Structure formats: C-alpha cells, structure tokens
Amino acid sequence: MTNEKIKHFPITMYAMVMGLSGFAIVLSKFYHLQWTPKFLFDAFLWITFGLFVVITFFYGLKTMYYPQQTKADYNHPIRVNFFSAISISMLLLSIAFMAYWPFLSMTLWWMGVISHSFFMFHTIAFWIQKNFEIQFMNPAWFIPVVGNILVPVAGVEYMPISFSYFYFAAGFFFWIVLFTVFLNRAVFHHQLPQKFIPTLFILIAPPAVGFIAYMRITQSWDGFALFMLMLGYFFVVLLFFLRKSFYRIKFFMSWWAFTFPITAITIASAVAYQITDSSVFKYLAFIHLLIAVLVISYVIWKTIEQIRTEGICIEEE
Secondary structure, X not given: OOXXXXXOOOHHHHHHHHHHHHHHHHHHHHHHOOOOOHHHHHHHHHHHHHHHHHHHHHHXXXXXXXXHHHHHHHOOOOHHHHHHHHHHHHHHHHHHOOOOOHHHHHHHHHHHHHHHHHHHHHHHHHHHHOOOOHHHOOHHHHHHHHHHHHHHHHHHHHOOHHHHHHHHHHHHHHHHHHXXXXXXXXXXXXXXXXXXXXXXXXXXXXXXXXXXHHHHHHOOOOHHXXXXXXXHHXXXXXXXXXXXXXXXXXOOHHHHHHHHHHXXXXXXXXXXXXXXXXXXHHHHHHHHHHHHHHHHHHHHHHHHHHHHOOOOOOOOO
C-alpha cells in the first residue's frame, strides 16, 4: 500500500469487521443449534479476526506517520462516530470467541469495554461542546452510545450483572433519545445524502441487540424482551417499504452498514427459537440468514471491485 493510500486509510473500514463478526456469530449460533457445520464458523471467525488485525495495522501506520489525518478524523462531525467501531469490533469478536477460545474472548472484551467507554464519553462530550446543524445527524450517531448494549452479551460471563446493566441502561437511553432526533431530521428536514442512506439499516440493530443483551442479563422471556424483538422486526419491514431509497445508490464504505444489523436480527431470531421452540422464529432466522448471505456477498464483491479501481483510501470531504 502506497504512502498516499495509508494517509487516507478510512476509519470506516472497521464497519467491515462489524459486519463479518456479526455473521461469524450467526454461524456460531446456527452451529450450536446443529443447523450448519462447524467449519463455516471456524473459517469466518479467523478470516474476520485476521481482517481486524490487518485493518488495525494499517490504521496504526496512518496514526504513526500521519497523526494530523487521524486527528482530523477524530474531530470530524461524522467520522468521529466510527472510532467506536474499533471497540465494537473487539466486543463482537469477544462474543464470537466466547465458546471457542474463552481467554481471547475475555481479553478482547476488556479491551473493547475500556476503549468503548473512552470513545463513548469522548463522543458525547464532542456532541455537547460543538454546534451541529441537524443535517449532520444520521444513524451512524448510534454507534458510539447504542453500542453499549453489546457489552452485556459477553459481559455477564466476566463481571457482575450490575456492570452489564450500566452499559445496557446507557445504550437503551441514548437509543430512544437519538432515534427521536433522527426521526425529526428524517421527516422535517432534507433527505439523507446518498452516502448515508445505507446507515438506515442501523435502525434494526438496537432493538435486535437489545433483545439479545436483555436475555443474557435476565434470562427472562417476558413482555419487554418480546417488545424489543418485535420492534426489530418492525424496522425490517419498514426498511422493506423504504427499499426504493436503496436503488441505484453509488457504492461507499457505508454500504457495510447493511450487514451487521441483518446479522443482529438473524441472531435474535435464533435466540428466540432457542427459548420458545417456535418454528416461526426458526423460519425467520433462516430467511434473515439468506438475506445476510446475499447482502454480505454483494457488499464484499463491490468492495473488492472498488479496491481494484482504487476507489478506497482516497481523500474524503
């Protein structure tokens, strides 16, 4: 990779790790339910971990040789939100490794929690201390704060329940607040720029992950759990009705926002089946798995195509 490419290596590359980690967790869950073979999970787990290491290496080089570029990302109203994708990638990998390699899982979890806590508080402070116009708001803002909901998924194994409740509460609170702000922006202001249209899929993730985290904390199939699961399905249907918004949009790295939310609702469906033994949730899990395979395959293909044409690692606005 040339120096110019390293200089403009985007922080948004971590969205790839989020999407593929989510898919690895899907394969883990499906393997434990005896729906898919173990080698698929093994392959995706190590490919994703390797990708995380490679992306971290190149962004580390950028930080080392071009610190001003990293500082510019850190102070950018949009890109600042994607620093939390680093810590969320660690948290997702810790979940994927939880039954496979517990020590690595715990190590990644602690690294993820510590870094995510820092990025979360920095980003909230950044929002408060800066004056933003409403057009800067998009679902990527959910990443730093709503990402807290991921902490309990593996965290219940490594720390007391109250620790997990802290992050769950913060994530759930900011999900409600930011969704309200986003709905105001989407309905009463200009349409999202084409580059950020894929981030609409992020709306699926908070209720889907919230359901999974709540089940891990409480082990209780109750009204609140069902509320979050059904809300996740609601957003899936809503995005189906918004499908025309996704036609003919130009490829950006933001396309990876399509991937993790679909895997999250797939996992949530599999968890619901595991608890209730209802075939409806099993069918929904396989339907979402098929969608996830198609979407991830297409986004990988478009990403490789963009790398070949040198459309990535270029100066952004």
